[in-house]
Every structure is written in C-alpha cells, then in structure tokens.
Amino acid sequence: MAYRGSVRPFVNFNAKQDAEILHKAMKGIGTDEDAILMLLAARSNDQRQQIKAAYKKAYRKDLVSALKSELGGLFESLIVALMTPPISYDASQLHKALKGAGTNDEVLIEILASRTGDQIKEIIKVYKKEFGGELERDICGDTSGHYRKLLVTLLQGSREEGVDEGKIEKDAKDLYAAGEGRFGTDEEKFITILGNRSAEHLRKVFDAYKKLSGCDIEDSIKGETSGNLESSLLAVVKCTRSVPEYFAEGLYKSMRRAGTDDDTLMRIMVSRSEWDMLDVRASFKKKYDASLYTTIQEDTTGDYQKALLYLCGGND
Structure with missing residues (x-):
C-alpha cells in the first residue's frame, strides 16, 4: 500500500543535531517558535521520540516539559500532541474523555469506530500501562445500554476477515x-x-x-435509533464506507460552526498526519468543494495555524 500520510520521515535525520536546534530555540530571551514548529512538523513521530531521547541525554531535561514551559495555548497543545507516540495519544484522549466531568462521547465514538483491530488492542495495553485502569471497565462505568454494548463490541477488536x-x-x-x-x-x-x-x-x-x-x-439508523447509539452506529457505517471521508467530515464540522472546535481539529490532524491525511484532504475537497488547507487558514491563526498547515501537507 502506498504511503498516504502528509508527514513522512525526514531523510537526513540526526536526532542529536535536532535536539541542539530545539535547545537553541528555547534558550535565552524569547522562544523561536518557528524553528520549533518547522523542525517538529517535518519529522515523523518515531523521529520525534529519538529527538526526545537525544535531548534528555544532552541536557538532562525532558523535552516535552521544556517545550511546555516555553510555549502556550493551542500551539503548545498541538506540539505536545505531536510529541506523543500515536497509541499513547489515543489512550490519553480516551482517558481524558472518560475522566473529565461528564463523558466526551464524541471522542470515544471517533477513536473506537475508526481504529483498526490491532490498534485497539495496543490502545488497551497502553491505557492500562499509563493510567493503571482497564479501558473496558472505565467505558462500562461511563456508558449504558445498547450504546455501551456497541462500544464494548468495538473494543474486542475482533472483526471477521474477508467477505462471506x-x-x-x-x-x-x-x-x-x-x-x-x-x-x-x-x-x-x-x-x-x-x-x-x-x-x-x-x-x-x-x-x-x-x-x-x-x-x-x-x-x-437515523430513523430507528437516537442519541449516542445512533451517533456510534453512524460512525461505524461511515468508517466502513471510507475512513478518510469520515475524518474529512469531522474536520469540516470542527471548523464550520460558530467557534472552532480545536480539540477535534487538532486530534484529527495529529492522528491522521502519518496515516491517511492525503486521502482525508482529497475527500474533503471532493465532498465540500473546498481545500482543507484554505479552510484551516480561514479558521485558525498564528503558530497554531502554521503547524496545522504543515500537517495538512499542501493545498489542493
């Protein structure tokens, strides 16, 4: 399968050198946000983990903590998300969705409906390791009825193979x-x-x-069900038809309402950047007759916007 992400591994990668560039960008008065942004957005997640290790070795400090102390707002959240390994990122998004005041069902539905069976198995492991809880138990404690049953079925990650x-x-x-x-x-x-x-x-x-x-x-489904069960069944159907189209719709909705839903915008851009962003972008263009790049431009500002545009990988 051809690679469909917008962010690909940097060719002449040198973790030690990158760590040094980031250190310089954060040293002294004022932070060079552009240097941070251009470097991290142009590295794969795996490379970012290597930079983190090199930074720790050279400066005896955690790179993510250092970045957090220098940056702020949405830009900081986005950079921290980019520095998190993908499975840990999903696990932390689920944890946040379950542990806050009230459950964020949108996040539960989006992640469980769109990830592969193997990814879900990994997420369960990482969730346990990082948060000490059983994901299934936490979901069952926060949901009920047929909706709970569907989420638990998706959590099993045991879809049949092929066509019968x-x-x-x-x-x-x-x-x-x-x-x-x-x-x-x-x-x-x-x-x-x-x-x-x-x-x-x-x-x-x-x-x-x-x-x-x-x-x-x-x-x-719309005529026969309602509420979270309806939303989750529809998400499963949409992801079955086309995962990129499902995310294109998520992105469109996150920006085309009063006030941008930055949590969703960021989550989708980060989690699809090394997976299928090129297809998401193409689906967006086809479905809404607008370029994802320009839509992001119109809906965001500053370094946060610049970073999102990097993740978009180009203008259709």
Missing part, C-alpha cells in the same frame, strides 16, 4: 427485519452485524440492504 458471500443477503435481511421491517427496533442485531463483520463484507451488505429496502442503511 453466503452471509451478505442474510445480514441485509436481518438488518431490515431488525429496523424498518418491524415495530420497534432490535438494536442487538445492528450491534452484532455492524460491530463484527469486516469492512469489505459490510460494504456489500449495505448495497444489498439498499436494494432490499430502497434506502441507505444510514437513513434506517
């Missing part, structure tokens, strides 16, 4: 019978099928469902 031709029609009929085809909804059926089948299989099921019922599965 023999099951396509049956799954489509079962979904129809569980929703449109009856009075009241059989949520369990939706959860079992959407939570366990592979993405390739589900795409075929959705086509069969449309033939059978005359409407898209999304419309049925």
Whole structure:
C-alpha cells in the first residue's frame, strides 16, 4: 500500500543535531517558535521520540516539559500532541474523555469506530500501562445500554476477515427485519452485524440492504435509533464506507460552526498526519468543494495555524 500520510520521515535525520536546534530555540530571551514548529512538523513521530531521547541525554531535561514551559495555548497543545507516540495519544484522549466531568462521547465514538483491530488492542495495553485502569471497565462505568454494548463490541477488536458471500443477503435481511421491517427496533442485531463483520463484507451488505429496502442503511439508523447509539452506529457505517471521508467530515464540522472546535481539529490532524491525511484532504475537497488547507487558514491563526498547515501537507 502506498504511503498516504502528509508527514513522512525526514531523510537526513540526526536526532542529536535536532535536539541542539530545539535547545537553541528555547534558550535565552524569547522562544523561536518557528524553528520549533518547522523542525517538529517535518519529522515523523518515531523521529520525534529519538529527538526526545537525544535531548534528555544532552541536557538532562525532558523535552516535552521544556517545550511546555516555553510555549502556550493551542500551539503548545498541538506540539505536545505531536510529541506523543500515536497509541499513547489515543489512550490519553480516551482517558481524558472518560475522566473529565461528564463523558466526551464524541471522542470515544471517533477513536473506537475508526481504529483498526490491532490498534485497539495496543490502545488497551497502553491505557492500562499509563493510567493503571482497564479501558473496558472505565467505558462500562461511563456508558449504558445498547450504546455501551456497541462500544464494548468495538473494543474486542475482533472483526471477521474477508467477505462471506453466503452471509451478505442474510445480514441485509436481518438488518431490515431488525429496523424498518418491524415495530420497534432490535438494536442487538445492528450491534452484532455492524460491530463484527469486516469492512469489505459490510460494504456489500449495505448495497444489498439498499436494494432490499430502497434506502441507505444510514437513513434506517437515523430513523430507528437516537442519541449516542445512533451517533456510534453512524460512525461505524461511515468508517466502513471510507475512513478518510469520515475524518474529512469531522474536520469540516470542527471548523464550520460558530467557534472552532480545536480539540477535534487538532486530534484529527495529529492522528491522521502519518496515516491517511492525503486521502482525508482529497475527500474533503471532493465532498465540500473546498481545500482543507484554505479552510484551516480561514479558521485558525498564528503558530497554531502554521503547524496545522504543515500537517495538512499542501493545498489542493
């Protein structure tokens, strides 16, 4: 598979040299934000971890703490996010979503619906290591009902592989019978099928469902469910159809409302930068007939904006 991230490893990488540049940028009066930004945005996460180690060795100080003491606001949050290994970043976002006052369901849904089974298994391990808790237990303590059941199913990270031709029609009929085809909804059926089948299989099921019922599965979910269950089922369907499109929509919503939702904007830009940002950008352009780059330009300012534009990787 071709690399689809916007941030790629820096070619002539030298961790020791980079650590020195960062040290100079933070020494003395005033901080050279531009130097920090240009350097860190042009390194892969793996390289940033090596810079962190080299910095510690040379200056006996933690690089992230040093950056935090020099920077502020959204720019600081973004740089700290870039310095965090991806799985730790996901784990910390989930921890924050569960441990704050009230649960941030948007974050739970976004991460659990969009990450691969292997990533989810890693997140569970890192969550335990860094926060001393069981992710599943924490999620169960903060959620309830069918919504909880779906999240727990996604947490198992055990989607089937490939397409089971023999099951396509049956799954489509079962979904129809569980929703449109009856009075009241059989949520369990939706959860079992959407939570366990592979993405390739589900795409075929959705086509069969449309033939059978005359409407898209999304419309049925909207008509048959509500609240967090509806949001999480829709997220699963969107990620099954196209993960980049799901994130393009998330980015659009984060910027195109009164006041920018910087938490979401930052989370998506950071977590997709080495994964599929080029596809997210293309989906954004196709869906909204606007460039992600220009939209970020219009919605943000300062060093924070500059860093986001670097992560965007170019203007369509």
